[in-house]
Every structure is written in structure tokens, then in C-alpha cells.
Amino acid sequence: MTNRRAVALSAVAAIAASSVHNEVSGFSLAGQHSQLRRPRSAPFNPLRAEASPSPSGPPYSGPLVKPVLDTINLPIDMKGLDSRQLKQLAHELRWEVLENVSKTGGHLSSSLGVVELTVALHYVFDMPEDQIVWDVSHQCYPHKILTGRRSRFPTLRQANGLSGFCKRKESPYDSFGAGHSSTSISAAQGMSVAKSLLNKRQNNCVAVIGDGAITGGMAYEAMNNAGYLRSRMIVVLNDNGQVSLPTGTPSAGGTIAASELSAYTSRLLVSKPFQDFREFAKGVSGLFPENVQEINKKIDEYARGIVSGGTLFEELGFYYVGPIDGHDLDNLVPILEKLRDSPSSKPVLLHLKTEKGKGYPPAESASDKMHGVGKFDLATGMQFKPKVRPIAPSLTAIFANALIDIATEDRSVVGITAAMPGGTGMDIFGRRFPKRTFDVGIAEQHAVTFAAGMACEGLKPFCCIYSTFMQRGYDQVMHDVVLQNLPVRMILDRAGLVGNDGPTHHGTFDLAYMGCLPGLVIMAPSDEIELRNMITTAAGIDDSPSVVRYPRGTGYGAEVLQDLFGYNLEDGEVPAKGTAVPIGKGRIVRRLGGHGVDPHKSTRGSTRKDRVAILSFGTRLSESLKAADELEALDPALGVTVADARFMKPLDTVLLKRLAADHSVLVTVEEGSIGGFGDHVLHYLTAEGVLDGGDVKVRNMVIPEGWIEAGTQYEQYEQAGLNAKHIRGTVLRLTERIDVPVLQEM
Secondary structure, three states: OHHHHHHHHHHHHHHHHHOOOOOEEEEOOOOOOOOOOOOOOOOOOOOOOOOOOOOOOOOOOOOOOOOOHHHHHHHHHHHHOHHHHHHHHHHHHHHHHEEEEHHHHHHHHHHHHHOOOOHHHHOOOOOOOOOOEEOOOOOOOHHHHHHHHOHHHHHOOOOOOOOOOOOOOOOOOOOOOOOOOOHHHHHHHHHHHHHHHHOOOOOEEEEEHHHHHHEEEEEHHHHHHHHHHHOOOEEEEEEOOOOOOOOOOOOOOOOOOOHHHHHHHHHHHHHHHHHHHHHHHHHHHHHHHHHHHHHHHHHHHHHHHHHHHHHHHHHHOOOOEEEOOOOOOOHHHHHHHHHHOOOOOEEEEEEEEEOOOOHHHHHHHHOOOEEEEEEEEEOOOOEEOOOOOOOOEHHHHHHHHHHHHHHHOOOOOOEOOOOOOOHHHHHHHHOOOOOHEEEOOOOHHHHHHHHHHHHHOOOEEEEEEEEHHHHHHHHHHHHHHHHOOOEEEEEOOOEEEEOOOOHHHHOOOHHHHHOOOOOEHHHHHHHOOHHHHHHHHHHHOOOOOEEOOOOOOOOOOHHHHHOOOOOOOOHOOOOOOOOOOOOOOEEEEEOOOOOOOOOOOOOOOOHHEEEEEEEEEEHHHHHHHHHHHHHHHHOOEEEEEEEEEEEEEEOOOOHHHHHHHHHOOOEEEEEOOOOOHHHHHHHHHHOOOOOOOOOOEEEEEEEOOHHHHHHOHHHHHHHHHHOOOHHHHHHHHHOOOOOOOOOOOO
């Protein structure tokens, strides 16, 4: 065989073949079961012991005892385990996660999919000296159990309990917090460079990036820099085929995951011609002359990229290994050992294919893989329904259905989400209008500018993103939308305090960071009727960008809307469709004496010093109304007016002046941080000289500075001091009716 003919055959083979059996300076992956040097842990014996099978049908149950897991408190306790014991540990660990999350709720399936990877990483590396960064860190439940927190796991995502994410102050084994996504490679790179500059003996930094986090642009920025700096690090790509929640939502891209990389590698692994030819290529290569084999290696590098996406990573300066079965400990452990022991400083990307929800059939078969769950029956996978059924739909569903009504009559309306169709209601909208639904993956920056481009061409984009995640696209909001005055409708779900996900997911800053942008219309509904009205209002705003923000939660239902809010509902039914409200105009919801009382005939508030105004922005209106009723019940002379601001920008200045002129106390209440609605009110009143006479006291009630940890939403608003009793206490103190202790700093 001539050299030319051999090279030609090699090129043909390379197009169809890829292999993890590659060589890189300093280590070899030339066999799954090669004798590996293990300087810091016991010899790994890859026995062909089968992992405990998943149960085939309900009732599902795990091991009655966990003899291996019971011996593990910290990762160092794993070092003496053999292959069979590691597999048993993985089986026990998976059921430990299942049993606990079934009682607490939480992010289930992401953690089930990384059990074997977690075991392998802690077996091979030496934390906390070595660094492992989990991204998104809701994959970290098995990691927490293996790092000294098993006994506290029943407190997961509860007040004073374990966080649902990695948290540096919680454990020295949590290298870096990542409640959002796509940050791990940057963080691990920084750690690696720091270790080198500080001449530390060990420099093993691992970034585990998965569950869609690779779709975020920051990950690629970091990889580009890592290759340039030749930072010694290992990036483990946990490719579980799921990007959005839930994957499979009908959209303009179909029902596949919003990531072509995942789909491409999935096709690769089930390709029989590829599997067959890879084995053939390995055998034939050894028959070629030595110089041809060297050429063959180079061609193989590009073949890996052609079939599995590796060229992208290698062009960024990484050595690419994969794809590999992420549940196969016999492969994972020796490969990780070789990567650990390599003297090479070149960054490595290890591409793993895993199954989200692995080992629990209800999770494996669910559309969202049981990504985020409440408490559920372990034997069946059925989630427990609340004892008291909600009397109204969720605000998210109300928004989605309101948008469907608008889109039915206006073909220019489109919906955009960044990997959260289920959380934002775009899954509901997508089932009705799949061709007008766009899921861009975990890419908030792109989502905002994508919406801006649509607005340029005359569409009406509704860009639906959690308040906390919109922080990631702030420059695009300012530069690409607001500066160009493009009519993008930004829908911020999960505004305010969100409950068990804790501080990484609270939507407390949007009023501050959005409120400073010129020309932006900002609305916050107080209830489900107002939410429908504001979505209709936003649809009609074609000359400026707008924001509608609302919290996690449900509507109130007709009875509460009538009794507490004072609505006069036709036939006692909540209106099915919204009506546009005047932009920049608030409303008086409760007058002196309460609903149905003529304020001119009431003896309450006969003098100005006995008149109080509460101005609410958002859904704290219900607590404000409760506080007003309680205040008037305490003192027959006191009269309380409650107003709903509706808009933060533009402010209803006529309403503000009227409230300040007619009352001796004005209290603003909002579900946001310092710098939000209340500060805008104060700025206006001081600029206009309304407060110069000193005859009205103004207080802003906001979420105080600090971090409010996981708990129920009620517990969190108690801590923030924004429930009815706190509003009542503030008014009583300002009217000098009682001495109330000032809320302590957090």
C-alpha cells in the first residue's frame, strides 16, 4: 500500500470515525482498563460488576440499608473503595437523593443524572484542595451528601436549612456558587491561574457545566480565554440533552432542545455506521507506516470535530475527549485519573452523555424529567397536590392566556423565553402558537437583542424572563432596547421574593436597575385582573419599551377580589379578558372608612393628622388593605386611604400630590430593593418641594439590604417586614399611637 493511498483511506475513515482513545502530551487514553498510576487513592479495579438495575415499574423503592454510603462522611472516606463498592455507592446515593427530595421538593432529575460523575470526581480528586465547580449548581445534591451534609439534607431549601445550590459559606467543599448558569469555566480558570501564580503544589480545577449551561455565551468567552492562557483545567460537559424547562415545548424550532450541540452528539452515539467504523479504523491505523500514523492522528482530530463537535472546542484551545457515557464508572475513573495526573497545561474538555433523571423511571419519562418538583410519592412519582386547591390559576398561567387572547387577534405578537418556557408560561403560549414561540436557550443577552431586532421589523415581541435572570441581559436592555426606544415588552416573572430557591432567584433588584433607564414604562399589577389589564396595555404600547413585573404565586379569586379589593364583579366572575389602563395613572382602591363608605359622611380622619395614605406598587396591595382594616379597627378616629400606583414609570404625579396634600402620613410599599419605586416617589416629592413644609411624613417600605435565605414566601416577607402587621406597625409609629421597635438590620 502506498503512502498516498494510505492517507486517502485515513481521510475517508476520519470523516465517519471518532474515538476517545486519543493521546495528548503527558497522558494516554489508549485503553479503558489500562494499568493506571494512582498516587493519591487506592488502586482502581474495574470489575465488571453491574450497577443495581433501575426498578421496571411501580411501586418504586430503593435499598432498605445503605452500607457503603453509611461509611462516607467526607470524600476522603471513598479513597479505599473498589469498583464494585463505587457502583454500590452510586446506587445508594441516587436513592438517598430520591428519598430526601420526595419529602422536601427541589431540583431532582439534574442531580440523579450526575450521581456516577459525582462519585468519580470525589474518588479521583482531593477536595477541598482540588476545586470542583458545579454549573448550574442545582446538580449538586449528590455532592452535598458526600461532603459532610447528609444529616442536614432533610432541611434542603427550608428556612435555616441547606441551600439548593452550592454556597461557599455553607461548606469548604462548595468551591463556587452558581445559582444562575454558564459561570463555572470562568471561575475554574481564575482558580487555576491563581494556583499557578501562588505556586501551589496541586492545581486541579474542574468545571462541571451541564443542564443547558453550555448554551450561555459566557461559557464560550471563558473557553476562548482559557485556550489563549493555556490554563490548566478540566471542563466536564454534562450533556444530558435538556436545555429548556421543559424541553419539548412547541416552538418555532420544533420540540427539540434549544441546543444543536446536544442533538448532534445524540445522533452520533446512536449511529451504527460510526460505531462499526470506529472499531475498524482503530485496527487499520496500526498497519500504516509510522509517518502515515502521525498524519492519521491529525486527521482524527478533525474527524472528532466533524462527528461530535470537538473541533469547536479544539479551535478554542482545548483538548477534546468524548463523547463518553457519563454513567459508566469503569470508563470515568481511569480517564479522570489520567487527566488529573497529566503534566500538560493545556485545558481539556471531557464530553459526557448522561440521562437526566437516571435511575428513576418517572423522572426519565416525564416531559420536564421532573426537573423541579414539590413533595411526591416515591413509590409512584406522583406529586402531592396541595390540601387546599388554589382558588385561582397561577399568575404565570394568567399572563400566558392573556397573551394568547391578544395574539389571536394580532398576528404580530410573538413570545420569547430563555430556556424557561414552563416558568414563564411560554409553554402554554407555544402549544397555541408554536411558530410564534421562540426559546433561545440560557441566553438572556441574545433573547433581549433578538426581541429588539424583531421590533425593528414591526413585530410585537414579548420577552419573558425571570426578574433575576434579566440581570444577565441588562446591557442589552439599556443599549439595544431602551437607547433605541424599541417597543419590546419585557415580562418579568418571579419578581420579589420567590421562596425556596432563595437569594440566587429572588427578583428584588429589577425596579432599581430598570427604573433608572429613560423612557421605559414600568408596570406592576396588584392582582389577576390588573395583570390581564397590563398585558393588554403593554400590547398597545408601540412607541417605547415597557416592563410588566409580577411575582410567583396565584390569583386571589372572585371572593377575595370583591371583599378585600372592593371590585364590583359582574355576576361575581373574574373578567376573562383585560382592558387597557391609562399609562401613568394609578387608582384609589380604598377610601377612609373602607369599601362602601362615603368618605364625606365618615367621621374618620376628620383632621389631617388622623389621615394616613398607603401607596402600594405590586401585589403588596393585599397586605396594605389588610393593614388598613386593622388600623381602623384599632382607632375610630384614624382614617386610611389605600392607593395602587400601577406605574413606577411614569409616576402618577397628580395622585402623589393629592395623597401628600390630604394626609399626614404617606407610606409606600413594594416588593423590591432600595432604589426602586419608593425612591422614585421621594425624589419627585423632594424635587417638587412637596415635603418642604414638614407637614407630611413619608416612609418607604422595601426589601431591606441583605440576603434573605430559602424559606416559604410568607416567611421571607415576614423577615423583610412587608406583611400587614409590619405596615400597621409603621403607620402606628408614624402617627405616634404606639412605640414599635424599628426593624433590625439583617
